């Protein structure tokens with residue numbers, strides 16, 4: 165009961181969001197199993213209650229087990245990433261301005277490495293396309309995407325004078341009506357709205373998961389499908405891809421060669437398309453689904469639940485990762501290789517990182533370095549990823565980190581947590 169009261173107090177008073185002034189020296193963590201019963205009348209999401217418990221446990225773990233690091237990065241100087249809906253109007257406008265700034269800065273990728281890269285934003289898309297097969301495997305997907313999202317946040321701050329931090333989109337809060345969320349409602353303080361309805365691909369009645377040719381799940385098209393025509397990103401240009409899309413009317417990329425490393429990196433400038441799908445979000449990103457994911461007993465279970473099951477997408481199960489992408493769908497949102505071309509990507513992956521962070525820190529002693537899987541996409545015979553493997557972001561961001569560096573958000577290059 166005491167635990168529930170502590171978490172309740174934190175939810176009610178965000179200013180008090182922190183571990184006690186003097187952290188205990190006994191290694192006593194919040195037992196999240198006692199948090200099972202949410203008040204029936206409450207609109208507090210169970211997944212958010214678990215995230216609050218994780219925040220406290222992370223600080224207890226870090227202060228006791230990593231005291232040297234805790235002196236450098238602790239509850240007084242860590243930054244807290246917040247949900248877009250919690251941003252003020254001016255904070256939202258600052259973020260939007262910074263993203264648009266990035267799309268106007270020159271690309272740092274040499275032309276011969278990315279003929280289609282038109283701007284600094286494209287450097288991030290190109291890196292994601294370029295490394296696709298080694299970053300979407302079971303072993304380092306989460307660590308790499310944590311590093312990628314952080315580097316994007318750093319670039320907004322360093323190169324576009326952004327003073328805030330990367331927002332996330334809290335799927336379950338908007339699962340029934342994503343188009344009504346402040347992130348996607350098409351207002352001046354959104355990341356753009358739905359695509360136009362009249363302009364969807366002809367003859368395409370559904371989007372096939374995992375592929376259009378052999379669908380296990382058929383997502384019916386929503387009311388959009390065409391170019392985004394509302395909000396600050398209505399003139400956004402998508403320059404790279406497609407590589408792996410289920411939107412049949414997307415024009416082909418001029419670079420199609422798998423072996424020269426340029427696939428998808430030719431210039432293919434087009435509008436940003438979306439087809440917002442409450443059909444998808446309401447089934448697979450609701451509070452029940454996210455809570456089930458957060459209660460996974462080990463890393464293997466967590467991984468497969470996030471990605472649609474051990475036989476992905478069979479049993480009519482999409483998993484939060486694909487479901488988050490298909491909440492907006494469209495082009496390049498539905499193309500898992502080129503999807504960072506829609507700035508929505510970083511909202512969705514902020515939340516992917518947040519649920520991983522939550523799962524890790526519900527039981528930090530056993531999970532902070534939990535790793536599972538291999539280093540190559542869909543290849544179970546490839547070597548297992550190890551904590552010592554290094555990761556880089558190509559021309560998007562300088563330097564390298566190891567997977568170990570990316571396991572804790574209060575260590576390695578990072579110093580952040582989530583509210």
Ligand SMILES: [Cu+2]
Pocket residue numbers: 292300309500
């Ligand atoms: Cu990715």
